[in-house]
Amino acid sequence: MASAARKLQLNPVDPENLLDPVPFYKExxxxxxxxxxxxxxxxxxxxHDDVMNGLRDSRLSADRAKVLEHQFQMMGLSPESIREVTETFKRQMACKDGAAHLRPRRQTAAAFAPQVLDSWRPLIHRTLVTQLDKLRHQRQVDLVPEVFYQMPPLVIAELLGITAEDRERLQQWGEAVTKLTSTGAATNLMEAARQANEGQAKINGFLTALVEERRRAPGDDLISHMLRVQDQGGMPTEEVVANAGLLVAAGHLTTTDQLSNGMYELLTHPDxxxxxxxxxxxLKSAIEEMMRFAPPVPFIHRIAVDNIELRGRTIRKGDIVFLGLAAANHDPAAFPDADRFDITRDPHQQKSMSFGFGPHHCLGAGLARRELEIAFEELLHRMPELRLDETSPPRIKSGGLMFRGFESLCVRW
Structure with a gap:
């Protein structure tokens, strides 16, 4: 009985571990x-050290298209049923290594330079205020659908030059892809694969037309920035489309979840x-602590391209490796009193893995930090006596290992 209980306890996708993962990380x-x-x-x-080293180890490939193909095959899905999804992943910089990753990253990085990001602060603030003004006569609200789910995609859509109507369609198509790529999220796999493939095809078609339009008439948006930088001939349209799609997904899902995770931690730590x-x-150190304590991406996965000996175990070529970003953030070897939420931690001493580490450190980290700072500053200013709504308990998103946030976070003030 004891061994059976132990085996259940060490199951990463056990519902109890997904609901409350910190004890599992510790174990x-x-x-x-x-x-x-x-x-x-x-x-x-x-x-922490293993995760940090893994993120910069060239023997652990970021080619997650291969990981997805492997996972999908294990699920019983045919390569053809998810071809649009996997082919798009193969063109994204997040799924490339070495020079193949560095070239598109350098082109895209120009749009995320600090001075460019600072010029977007008024846009971020205006987008948030527009959402909050709709709530001015209320004294209770579910922050997830009314604010957190709205702000990041509106910001990224503005930055890409996408209209509000088109943003809603992109969001809907993208959710189908996310559902399939989140471990354990899909119940009817064949239907989920069909919807994901169809959604990815629609995203690619929309963004292809948008990229060609920006080639003809560039502006100040992110896509125009990407096209303006010519390095080794520039990115082909298919690559720009794939990476613009990556920005849409990353700029929406992770920031939305981090907003809800951070607010929950603040409200459950009234001191x-x-x-x-x-x-x-x-505020800045509080934002860093929110991201350390409850990151929106608990795990990121890699695939071994060579045998690796680590702590007496052999990770073999072709094996999938999940790097525990959230677990590393709670490692007492890196953070004193790691399981304590403390907004006074020195942000300059942080070794948080929330944005990754090494060559694939999140390109949008600066944008996310600015969105979080503006959002929490404005929310706390507008909502005095902010507290959780005791009549409607928070609901964590059910699902898999890759994303963690809230479906519902009802508050009063």
């Missing part, structure tokens, strides 16, 4: 930091909320 870090999961058929690394209200200069 793995202490007892089996290089853990083979039969349930997921992959390795899990949970110690820290009171401290922030008393000293607004702590």
């Amino acid at each position: 793995l870090r202490e007892s089996d930091p290089v853990h083979w999961s039969e349930a997921v058929h992959a390795w899990f690394l949970t110690r 820290q909320l009171a401290l922030l209200r008393k000293d607004p200069t702590l």
Whole structure:
């Protein structure tokens, strides 16, 4: 009985572990930091040093298109049923290594330079205020659908030069892809694959037309920035389309979830909320602590392209490796009193893995930080006495390992 209970406890996709993962992270870090999961058929690394080293180890490839193909085959899906999804992933910089990754990243990075991001602050603020003005006569609201789900995609759509109507369609198509690529999220796999493939095809068709329009008449939007930088002949249209799609997805899902995760932690740690209200200069360190303590992407996966010996275990070529970003963030070897939410931690001493590390460090980190800072500053200013709504408990998103956030976060003020 004890061994059976232990096996259940170490299952990464056990519902209890997905609902409350921190004890699971602790158990793995202490007892089996290089853990083979039969349930997921992959390795899990949970110690800070191992995760950090894994993110910069060239033997762990970011070619997640191969990972997805492997996962889909294990699910019983044919390559043809998800070809549009996998082919798009293959063209995205996040799924490339070495020079193939560096070239498109350099082109896209010009649009995320600090001075460019600072010029977008008024746009971010205006987008948030527009959403909050709709709530001016209310004293209770579900922040997820009314604010957090709206703000990031509106911002990224503005930055890409996409209209509100088109943004809603892109969001809907993108959700079908996310449902399939989140481990454990899909119940009817064949239908989920059909919808994801169809959604990806529609996204690609829309963005192809938009990219060609920007080639003819460039502006100040992100796509025009990407096209303006000519490095080794520039990116072909298919590559620009794939990476613009990556920006749409990444700019929406992760920031939306981080907003809800961060607000939940503030509201369930009233001493820290009171401290922030008393000293607004702590906002930047509070944002960093929110991202460390409850990141929206708990795991990121890689595929081994060579055998790797680690802590007495052998990760073999072709094995999938899940790098525990959230587990690393709770490692006491990197963060004193790691399971304590403390907004006074020195942000300059942070070793958070929330945005990754190494060559694939999140390109949109600066944009996300600015969105979070503006959102929390404005929300706390507009909503005095902000607290959770005791009549409607928060609901965490059910699903898999890749994304963590809230479906509902009802508040009063």
